[in-house]
Amino acid sequence: MQAWVFLSVSGERSWQSNDGYHDVLGSHYVYDSGVAYRLQVAPGDLVVVRDENLVLGISRLDNIHQAPATKMRSRCPQCDRTGVEHRKGRGVYVCRHCKGEFAAPVKRSEPVTEYVATYGQGWQALDGAIMYEELEPLLGGVAQNAIRPCEIDGLEQLLNRISVEVPAVGAAPDPSPPPQIPGGHREAIGRTRLGQSKFRKELLRTYGLVCAMTGPCPAESLEAAHIRGFAEHEKHDLKGGILLRSDIHKLFDAGRIAVDPEKLVVVTHPALDRYPQYRELCGAPIVPGPDLAALREHFDAATQLW
Template identity: 40%
Template sequence: MGDDRERSGNDGYDDDPARHYSWDETVPNSGGPAVGDVIALWDKKSLLGVSVIEHIEIGRAEKDRYTCPLPNCGKGSFKPRKTKQPVYVCKCGGAFDVPNSRREEVTTYRSQHDAAWVDMAGALSGAVLRSMCDKPTTQHSIRSIRWERLQEALVGAGVTTSVTIAEQARRTIAGGHRARIVRARVGQAAFRARLLERHGAVCAFTGPAPASVLEAAHLYSYAANSEHHDNGGILLRRDVHRLFDLGHIAVDPGNLVLDLAPELSAYPDYAPLHGAAPAVPLQHGREWLAAHWAQHRGN
């Protein structure tokens, strides 16, 4: 895993670097990783660890894609701003409050690699890892790299024992024989941990819930930013998180109460939320809530 990447705006992924990595067919080189491949995961600064892919779960899912609405652009290379208006600024030089969105069905992939995970945090810098890739100048999140070259660099960094463990795992797990270097959504686990410490095991919309079902949700499109703003994050139950991402649940930026799409009124677990105040006060990030509201409510 490496530098933060500008993805064609989407709602991000649920990575846990030591266990699994998720991507879909819209990611360049999406079909490259295979069972048995060595996988080196890094953030924008340094190596996180090395493992071997044990299994890849393949499925289909609907995905929201966000693009710049300005004429002659239409790309996903935009980021939210913390204080300035309009909310988003694009690499094309324009600024806007609401991106264009479309939904499409895509093939999804999720690697399982926890059994062979070897923590190598900080052993190699991001610059060194980039230089060793087969195509060092590309900004793709999945890149190929020769395992032998990575081995040599790691041994030189003094983590010989860890390299031996990874090599044994590679030989044990049947399948691919290549190496991949992939880039994680930086700091997702730490972001969730900070939210749990601040708010406790509480879904921001529904109230107390087991920590195991709570996910770190962004009030803004993380895909357009690739940064975690603590004031722009809340904890949501997995089902509620999905409904929020889809716009079926929104927060009225005027009075900060929950608004449910009409189709949810038939479900007794959700219907009482309509018009209710969130379980956690949302005094920060009104501009992001307003952008979410405008996108999904159209006013």
């Protein structure tokens, strides 16, 4: 089994050889015959997708399609090789091979073989729970490679830390999409909570892909909750934060679920007893870490109404 790390254009691929690719995160990755390791990548291999700073997700390659295409290449006007990089601070381009500096590269449309690697069936979003700097020591090749081999044992250790399993071979496809409902937009004026995305990423890095009350969950279902209402203090305190599955988050905010601050177990409102999945949560231990004083305040406020 081989593992690969793909640099996604959702970050900033260096564009040293071309004018970009048309990747779709969570679905497919596009590269061409100028990319190192293109011939070794095969269906069934593990693939990790990352940007410049974060690991975005993991899957297995479903299939690889190839076809002739043309690509706009940027070449050094002095040695005619690709590997041109723009030094923004100095306003010049530099060739990685001959070290020449110039105002602009030579652009030329050239024939290539284009590869489209699909990986959507087993896709698991990680949403930055692993930083690229943690993954980089496991990689072969050089930093400029858009595709790099990855050491599997080390990758499994990183995934275990955030409670994510290696995707199985031949993962079943997602259910069919729901029916389309007519939609649109309306104009609205509202307040935007600043820093919420970063707050969630830091909680994911601290706790992994784990709901504090129900256990490991897909990244898409996890929300960053404030134990104390954000409207009261408008601060993102990591100790006062907790990762919750989206439905649990709503019940937590509504005072229907709380945490006993003495036993550190889940308690539920009697109205939830009619729902087996929530009734069974009562008495379950929570993931340790959240601020006890904040949990006590929430517990007291919620349970006094039960």
